[in-house]
Each structure stands twice: as structure tokens, then as C-alpha cells.
Amino acid sequence: MSDSLLERTATIAVLVENEAGVLARVIGLFSGRGYNIESLTVAPVDETRRISRITVVTSGTEMIIEQIKAQLDRLVPVHKVSDLTLEGPHLVRELALIKVVGRGENRMEALRLADAFRARVVDATHESAVFEMTGAAEKIEAFVALMRPLGLAEVSRTGAVAIARGTKSLTV
Amino acid sequence: MSASPDARIMTGAEVILEALKDQGVEVVFGYPGGAVLPIYDALFQQNHIRHILVRHEQAAVHAAEGYARSSGKVGCVLVTSGPGATNAVTGLLDALMDSIPLVCLTGQVPTHLIGNDAFQEADTTGITRPATKHNYLVKRPGDLARTLHDAFYVARSGRPGPVVVDLPKDILIGKAPYFPAPVVEHRSYRPTTEPDPRRIAEAVALLKQAERPIVYAGGGVINAGPEASALLREFIRLTGFPCTNTLMGLGSFPSSDPQFLGMLGMHGTYEANLAMHGCDVMLNIGARFDDRVTGRLDAFSPGSKKIHADIDPSSINKNVQVDVPIVGDAAAVLRALIAAWKAAPPAPDRTVLAPWWRQIATWRGKDCLSYVQQGKIIKPQHAVKRLFEITQATKRETFITTEVGQHQMWAAQYFGFEQPNHWMTSGGLGTMGYGLPAAMGVQIAHPDALVIDIAGEASILMNIQEMGTLAQYRLPVKIFILNNQYMGMVRQWQELLHGARYSESYSEALPDFVKLAESFHAVGMRATQADQLDDVIHAMLASPKPVIADICVAQDENCYPMIPSGAAHNQMILAPGQEGGVAGVTDEGKVLV
Numbered sequence: 001m002s003d004s005l006l007e008r009t010a011t012i013a014v015l016v017e018n019e020a021g022v023l024a025r026v027i028g029l030f031s032g033r034g035y036n037i038e039s040l041t042v043a044p045v046d047e048t049r050r051i052s053r054i055t056v057v058t059s060g061t062e063m064i065i066e067q068i069k070a071q072l073d074r075l076v077p078v079h080k081v082s083d084l085t086l087e088g089p090h091l092v093r094e095l096a097l098i099k100v101v102g103r104g105e106n107r108m109e110a111l112r113l114a115d116a117f118r119a120r121v122v123d124a125t126h127e128s129a130v131f132e133m134t135g136a137a138e139k140i141e142a143f144v145a146l147m148r149p150l151g152l153a154e155v156s157r158t159g160a161v162a163i164a165r166g167t168k169s170l171t172v
Numbered sequence: 173m174s175a176s177p178d179a180r181i182m183t184g185a186e187v188i189l190e191a192l193k194d195q196g197v198e199v200v201f202g203y204p205g206g207a208v209l210p211i212y213d214a215l216f217q218q219n220h221i222r223h224i225l226v227r228h229e230q231a232a233v234h235a236a237e238g239y240a241r242s243s244g245k246v247g248c249v250l251v252t253s254g255p256g257a258t259n260a261v262t263g264l265l266d267a268l269m270d271s272i273p274l275v276c277l278t279g280q281v282p283t284h285l286i287g288n289d290a291f292q293e294a295d296t297t298g299i300t301r302p303a304t305k306h307n308y309l310v311k312r313p314g315d316l317a318r319t320l321h322d323a324f325y326v327a328r329s330g331r332p333g334p335v336v337v338d339l340p341k342d343i344l345i346g347k348a349p350y351f352p353a354p355v356v357e358h359r360s361y362r363p364t365t366e367p368d369p370r371r372i373a374e375a376v377a378l379l380k381q382a383e384r385p386i387v388y389a390g391g392g393v394i395n396a397g398p399e400a401s402a403l404l405r406e407f408i409r410l411t412g413f414p415c416t417n418t419l420m421g422l423g424s425f426p427s428s429d430p431q432f433l434g435m436l437g438m439h440g441t442y443e444a445n446l447a448m449h450g451c452d453v454m455l456n457i458g459a460r461f462d463d464r465v466t467g468r469l470d471a472f473s474p475g476s477k478k479i480h481a482d483i484d485p486s487s488i489n490k491n492v493q494v495d496v497p498i499v500g501d502a503a504a505v506l507r508a509l510i511a512a513w514k515a516a517p518p519a520p521d522r523t524v525l526a527p528w529w530r531q532i533a534t535w536r537g538k539d540c541l542s543y544v545q546q547g548k549i550i551k552p553q554h555a556v557k558r559l560f561e562i563t564q565a566t567k568r569e570t571f572i573t574t575e576v577g578q579h580q581m582w583a584a585q586y587f588g589f590e591q592p593n594h595w596m597t598s599g600g601l602g603t604m605g606y607g608l609p610a611a612m613g614v615q616i617a618h619p620d621a622l623v624i625d626i627a628g629e630a631s632i633l634m635n636i637q638e639m640g641t642l643a644q645y646r647l648p649v650k651i652f653i654l655n656n657q658y659m660g661m662v663r664q665w666q667e668l669l670h671g672a673r674y675s676e677s678y679s680e681a682l683p684d685f686v687k688l689a690e691s692f693h694a695v696g697m698r699a700t701q702a703d704q705l706d707d708v709i710h711a712m713l714a715s716p717k718p719v720i721a722d723i724c725v726a727q728d729e730n731c732y733p734m735i736p737s738g739a740a741h742n743q744m745i746l747a748p749g750q751e752g753g754v755a756g757v758t759d760e761g762k763v764l765v
Binding site: 032 | 297298301302305306307309311326330331359360361363484485486488489490493
């Protein structure tokens with residue numbers, strides 16, 4: 001019983017028809033049934049076959065996560081649903097753009113830390129810098145926390161994209 | 173989509189009618205309006221498809237549901253944009269909850285006006301997204317034919333449901349190519365229908381060892397076609413197991429069969445619910461462990477191994493964790509179970525079920541549906557029972573629809589169903605106003621059959637305008653109102669849960685139903701005393717016209733047995749005078765509906 005009440009995070013990849021309304025269906029499913037969305041990303045991945053890939057990070061008990069996958073799978077435009085967390089080793093990345101505004105020592109410190117975190121400077125003025133960073137969510141969060149006292153002004157993040165390691169592939 | 177050389181070019185409206193014809197549609201229930209005028213114009217100029225003009229779009233959808241449920245075909249609806257579409261929403265959600273295959277065509281403002289708050293514009297695909305199995309907005313003439321064929325495929329495949337196709341007016345008027353229905357597989361929607369043989373083997377292994385088994389069959393068996401109900405009968409005979417039905421499953425197993433325990437759930441029989449509670453192996457086919465059935469989840473059938481067969485994988489392990497999940501069509505699952513049962517070595521001891529049947533006989537001995545009809549006041553249970561007995565004696569094919577409330581439960585309890593597709597009720601959504609339009613749809617599909625809407629005086633008023641449709645098409649639907657001058661189920665809950673404070677549940681200022689019937693060109697009759705009941709039923713059945721029979725029944729009668737909200741199956745309340753568990757209702761229970 002205690003096992004069934006344990007919550008876990010799941011990173012779920014969904015291959016869908018690239019058609020109007022498909023994202024609304026997925027989001028409506030989560031809001032209508034009261035499931036969590038920690039992050040959600042979507043983009044076309046196969047233009048010729050009109051396939052998009054949605055990566056959704058959610059959390060819940062095992063029963064809820066199974067339910068989320070079954071509910072996603074029965075949406076008419078959904079081709080495949082894959083629980084990457086359950087299925088084995090996988091890579092999760094997100095991209096962030098982080099703007100820091102400041103001068104002097106703060107600015108120098110921000111640039112030094114960016115270097116240590118392998119964040120790229122993609123825009124700079126005398127008073128500001130925009131860092132581009134990819135990585136796991138925790139790494140981005142750590143960097144953002146470090147920037148806060150140094151003049152953090154704005155953060156834009158994509159949410160997670162993910163893919164399984166090795167030869168196993170999710171295709172239609 | 174590229175135009176294939178054999179595509180015929182016609183107007184969008186003509187493409188739609190051609191697609192409907194191709195899909196075997198004979199009847200469309202609808203209501204015209206500005207955005208769908210081109211389709212009505214095309215309808216006017218052909219003879220293949222019959223249009224039934226309803227009086228309200230909600231009724232069009234319920235009529236299509238009644239038509240679909242009694243015929244096994246996909247129901248078809250045609251409504252205009254804006255209010256036409258929004259009025260249809262209740263019906264669509266009703267069909268979604270009860271898994272009824274429908275295609276609903278909605279008009280839409282022309283594509284160049286979409287998003288401009290045009291006259292009678294609504295975001296129909298947005299509004300109906302959570303109320304349909306799937307929906308489409310057709311924006312290109314070249315997509316029209318394929319989308320319609322897709323819609324019918326989606327509506328009837330897998331777990332059936334309603335599909336909306338939203339049709340901007342410029343698409344209806346402009347030229348479009350017509351393609352016949354494709355034979356290729358759907359790109360993304362391909363539900364599993366054949367069960368996994370390993371799961372079937374696991375199920376049979378469990379069932380062979382069962383000492384206290386029960387089969388719990390639901391609407392999925394009805395949706396799988398009459399063959400599934402025949403297979404269910406065969407399986408129950410073969411195994412010697414007891415069988416219970418959900419509200420949606422009534423008719424999938426003959427009510428007169430000695431192995432039938434009656435309906436289960438909140439107002440199910442004592443024997444069905446206690447057998448569910450006390451069983452050691454439960455086989456659920458085509459039901460979804462709905463809250464009306466399970467009662468308190470953590471006390472639901474605590475000692476049993478559970479096998480659940482459903483065509484919708486999301487129904488499995490949703491409310492109740494099961495031991496053997498089987499994804500598949502009910503008929504395919506039953507066929508496989510029968511074959512595997514026959515192939516497996518016979519159970520060592522065929523008398524193993526005898527103690528279980530003895531226990532069930534003790535529960536049956538409570539006679540939980542008994543009531544006393546004495547004096548002049550008509551008991552509602554008695555009214556339904558006499559209606560059943562008298563219609564049965566006529567040997568006419570009889571279809572029953574209901575509205576929602578006490579009368580619905582009494583109909584389920586006291587009217588016996590021997591065959592599938594003869595019982596139409598709003599189970600999941602619980603839509604008052606369902607029964608009359610659904611009966612219209614049934615009568616259209618079965619012009620010579622006896623179609624009776626067992627109604628309450630409150631529910632019937634929710635779609636009473638459809639009396640006009642009955643008159644126009646000479647549909648001899650019989651409306652049998654159990655008139656207790658209360659929203660009876662609301663009154664019952666107020667009595668049991670809210671200190672008998674009957675807040676707004678009295679049906680004040682009712683119409684004279686006899687005169688109301690007459691004003692709609694139908695026949696009205698009334699029974700106020702027990703000795704008038706049979707005569708009124710006979711007169712109603714003998715009339716070739718639509719009839720409203722206003723049966724004035726006891727006002728304070730409650731529907732028993734009852735599992736109160738938040739209670740378990742073994743805590744049923746029986747009718748006063750019958751001994752049983754008396755469960756108080758907890759605050760937790762009061763939260764539940």
C-alpha cells in the first residue's frame with residue numbers, strides 16, 4: 001500500500017500528428033483530469049510525415065502515471081507514448097536564456113561563473129549579458145540561483161526535451 | 173491531400189451527404205440555421221437521407237443516441253453554428269460518458285470570419301473538445317471527404333463515442349472533391365480488439381480455481397454487438413457462475429435467468445452487492461468500476477482477485493487496481509475465455525460452487541425489492557412492475573428509455589430485460605430530459621416496436637418540446653410519468669442526508685399533463701388510484717398515438733436498497749421493514765454525489 005502512494009516524476013515522450021488542436025487536447029487532458037504538468041515542450045520532428053514530439057514532465061503515484069499514459073495514448077492524434085523514466089537510461093536537457101544586468105565586480109563575477117558552468121554569452125552590453133545554457137534542470141536552477149545576487153533580470157527556459165540512450169528509438 | 177483522378181467535384185454540402193450515404197447513414201436528427209443552410213438545401217434535393225426535425229438541439233443528440241443504442245449504428249446529428257452547437261453539448265457529453273457512437277455536424281461561420289466574434293460564432297471545437305471523443309474543424313475543401321470518413325471510423329471504433337465535425341459555411345458552398353471511404357488503416361488511432369492470449373490464460377487459471385466467483389458485465393458487452401451478449405450467456409452457462417449487470421449493461425444477460433443476480437451498485441440488489449463484496453474472483457467485462465458501482469473504494473470487494481476486460485486501456489486500473497488486465501473487445505474476450513475454459517482441464521470438483529450459491533440464496537431470501545401495495549395510493553415500484561408485466565404479456569418488442577432519478581432506478585429494478593439494445597438510459601452523465609428524445613430516436617429506428625419512456629414529472633419537462641416532434645412524425649412513443657410531485661431523488665437525499673429539509677425539490681405549478689398531451693396532438697390519460705393503474709396501462713398500449721400517462725404515485729417513497737455515499741457494499745440500507753446493515757453517512761460520504 002505504501003508503495004502505491006509513493007509519488008515519482010515521469011518524463012514522457014509523445015509522438016503526435018502535427019495538426020491543429022493537438023496541443024490543446026494534451027493540455028486539456030492534464031487540466032481536466034487534474035494531473036500535474038512540471039514542464040511541457042512541443043515541436044515538429046518529422047515535417048514530411050507531419051509528426052510532432054511532445055515531452056511532458058509530470059509527477060504522481062504509479063497508478064496516476066499509468067493513467068496519464070493510457071489517457072494520452074487514447075487521444076486520436078497520438079501515435080506513441082513512451083515513459084522514458086521507466087524505460088531506462090535517457091538524456092534530459094533544457095535550454096535557458098538568462099539575462100543579468102549590472103556593472104563592475106558583479107558583472108565580472110557573473111561572467112566568471114558563466115564560464116565555470118559552460119554558459120555561452122550570446123548578447124552583451126556594458127551593463128548586461130545574456131547567457132545561453134543547456135543542461136539538466138538542476139544545473140540551470142543552480143546557475144540561476146548564483147546569478148540572483150549579481151543582477152539577475154530575466155529568465156526564459158524551454159522546459160525539458162528528452163531521448164533514450166542507446167539504439168532504442170521512438171518512431172512512428 | 174492531392175486530388176486523385178477519380179475524385180468527383182461537387183459542392184461541400186453535396187460531399188457531406190455523399191459521405192453520409194457511403195457511411196450507411198439513413199437518418200439525421202437536426203435543426204436548421206444560417207450556417208448550415210447549404211446542407212439543408214442539398215438535403216431537400218435528395219431522397220437517400222431522412223431528416224428528423226427536432227425542437228431543440230440537445231434533443232437531436234439524445235435522439236441520435238437512442239437511435240444508435242437500439243440499432244447498433246452510428247447516430248448522426250446536424251446543427252447550426254453558435255447556439256446550435258452549444259445546445260448540443262450536453263448530449264455530446266452524455267454520449268461520451270456512455271460510449272455511444274455519434275457523428276455531429278455543426279455549422280460554423282465562414283473561415284475568413286472565424287475569430288472575429290461573428291454572428292452565431294462559437295469556438296465549437298474548443299467547447300466540445302472535452303465533450304467528444306474527437307473533433308475536427310474542416311478548413312480546406314480537399315480535407316472534407318476524408319475528415320467525414322475519419323469521423324465515422326473514430327466514432328464506432330474501439331470504445332465508441334461522439335465526434336464533432338465543424339463545417340465553415342464557405343466550405344459547404346465551395347467546390348470540393350469527393351473521395352469514397354478509404355480502406356487503409358487510420359494513421360494514429362488503431363485500438364486493440366483481440367485480447368492477449370497470455371492474459372486470457374491467467375484469467376482462466378484464476379476462474380477455474382474460484383470458489384466464490386462473480387461476473388460483472390457492463391455496457392461494453394452491449395457495445396460489442398448482440399454476439400457479445402450471446403457469448404456472455406454461453407460463458408455463464410458453461411461456468412455455472414453468477415452474473416450481475418451494471419445499469420448500462422442491463423439486457424446483456426437475461427434478467428429471468430436463475431444465474432442473474434440483478435443490477436449492482438448504489439441501488440442494486442442486496443445479493444448482487446454482497447456477492448461483489450464477498451467474492452474470491454471477480455471478472456469485469458466492459459464495465460469501468462464507476463463510483464455508483466464500487467461505493468467506498470478502500471472497502472470494495474476486499475478479498476477478491478480481479479480480472480478486468482475493457483477495450484479502453486485507460487479504464488483499467490483507473491479506480492480499482494486489478495490482478496489481470498485484459499485489453500480487448502468484449503466479444504473477442506468472451507470468445508477467447510470460452511475457448512480457453514473448454515481447453516483447460518475441468519475443475520476437479522464441479523460442486524465447488526454449491527456453498528456459494530447457497531450463500532447467494534440466503535441473500536436473495538431478503539427479497540430486497542419487495543414492497544407492499546395496499547390502499548388507493550399507487551406505489552411507483554408497483555406501477556413499473558405492472559407496466560413490465562402487462563407489456564410482457566403483449567409479446568410486442570419493447571424498448572424502454574428513462575429520464576434520470578428515482579423512476580430511472582425503479583425502471584432498472586422492476587423492468588426485466590432479456591436482450592441487449594432494448595434499454596436506453598443516461599448512466600454516466602445522468603441527464604434529465606434524456607428519455608423523451610431518446611425514445612424518439614428508438615421509434616425512428618424501430619417504427620413498429622413499442623417504445624416507452626419511463627419518466628418523472630420533473631425530468632420530462634426538460635425536453636417536453638419534443639412532443640411536437642412526436643406529433644410531426646407520428647411517433648407513437650408512450651410516456652409513462654411516475655408523478656410524485658417531487659424531484660424524487662433530490663427529495664430522497666434531502667430526507668436521508670440533509671435533515672428532511674426539502675429545499676427547492678417540490679415540483680410546484682406542474683402542468684396538467686393530460687391537457688398538455690392533447691395540445692401536442694397526443695393522448696393524455698391519468699391514474700390517481702391503484703385500481704385505475706392497469707386500465708391506464710392497457711389503454712396506453714392500445715393507443716396508436718403518442719401518449720402521456722400521468723401516474724400519480726406515492727410522494728414520499730424512497731428508492732431502496734441503497735448504498736449511501738461513502739459506504740461499502742456490505743453497508744446497504746434496505747427498505748424500512750427489511751432487516752439490513754444501517755450505515756450512517758459520514759461527512760466524507762456527504763461530499764460525494
